[in-house]
Amino acid sequence: MRGCAVITGAAGGLGIPISRRMAEAGFHVLLVDRSPAVAQVADDIRSAGLLAEHSVADLSTDEGVAAVADAVRATGIPLMALVNNAGITRDARMQNMTTEQFEQVIEVNLLVAMRLTLGLRELFAEGSSVVSMSSRAALGNFGQSNYVTSKSALIGFTRALAQQWAPRVRANAVAPGLIDSPMTQAMPAEVLSGLVDKVPAGRIGTADDVADAVVFLVSDAASYITGQVLTVCGGRSIAP
Numbered sequence: 623m624r625g626c627a628v629i630t631g632a633a634g635g636l637g638i639p640i641s642r643r644m645a646e647a648g649f650h651v652l653l654v655d656r657s658p659a660v661a662q663v664a665d666d667i668r669s670a671g672l673l674a675e676h677s678v679a680d681l682s683t684d685e686g687v688a689a690v691a692d693a694v695r696a697t698g699i700p701l702m703a704l705v706n707n708a709g710i711t712r713d714a715r716m717q718n719m720t721t722e723q724f725e726q727v728i729e730v731n732l733l734v735a736m737r738l739t740l741g742l743r744e745l746f747a748e749g750s751s752v753v754s755m756s757s758r759a760a761l762g763n764f765g766q767s768n769y770v771t772s773k774s775a776l777i778g779f780t781r782a783l784a785q786q787w788a789p790r791v792r793a794n795a796v797a798p799g800l801i802d803s804p805m806t807q808a809m810p811a812e813v814l815s816g817l818v819d820k821v822p823a824g825r826i827g828t829a830d831d832v833a834d835a836v837v838f839l840v841s842d843a844a845s846y847i848t849g850q851v852l853t854v855c856g857g858r859s860i861a862p
């Protein structure tokens with residue numbers, strides 16, 4: 623067993639496969655989500671003979687962060703990984719975006735990750751790592767000024783963390799591109815196929831593609847990688 627790994631947003635489209643892959647990689651996973659559905663995700667992982675528990679917590683609150691820290695301590699094993707994956711969208715054109723929509727997205731996508739990471743600071747073991755879920759949208763996406771801002775700020779936070787907590791803790795970000803998820807499944811077929819046509823890899827990404835990148839970054843194979851962004855977009859970010 624490789625230690626405890628906390629995964630946030632663990633009841634979501636990417637959170638479920640990330641949680642499963644992390645458990646398969648030998649972590650005792652602590653799955654956190656504000657949705658009670660996270661209990662079923664932990665059950666399913668345990669059914670496969672792996673180590674999982676869950677915490678239903680709203681990470682926008684100090685109580686939620688404290689509950690996760692208590693749950694990590696209660697495992698009695700070292701904290702080796704944190705995956706800041708919880709995130710939301712509140713899309714609108716720039717001129718129609720309300721301050722509330724902007725603040726909600728910054729709150730969850732940036733401040734939840736910052737608060738939880740700092741809230742677990744004393745628990746991180748030597749050689750542990752933080753992976754935060756950014757997005758290829760950090761480069762810019764129409765109608766998502768709040769999301770773009772949050773995801774690029776998360777990269778800044780990752781770099782600052784990597785500098786300041788080295789060498790005890792590594793910090794990296796994953797930036798998924800077009801991924802098969804409820805969001806993309808809701809798009810009109812012709813819009814989606816137009817987007818897929820722009821992906822050099824010739825296909826939409828899967829949640830497992832993203833989960834594999836997370837598992838790599840927390841592994842010993844990535845022990846010399848910190849402060850970086852691993853873009854998982856089938857080459858879209860370098861396409862003409």
Ligand SMILES: NC(=O)c1ccc[n+]([C@@H]2O[C@H](COP(=O)([O-])OP(=O)(O)OC[C@H]3O[C@@H](n4cnc5c(N)ncnc54)[C@H](O)[C@@H]3O)[C@@H](O)[C@H]2O)c1
Pocket residue numbers: 630631632633634635636637654655656657679680681682707708709710730734755756757758797798799800801802803805806
């Ligand atoms: N799905 C994609 O195509 C895609 C692409 C790029 C980046 N991302 C990023 O990946 C991450 C996961 O995306 P997803 O598609 O699985 O989203 P999702 O909506 O399916 O899951 C997000 C989860 O976060 C949880 N959550 C939100 N706010 C929370 C809070 N305050 N406290 C605790 N839990 C909270 C939700 O309950 C939900 O289960 C997000 O950060 C998203 O921005 C997703």
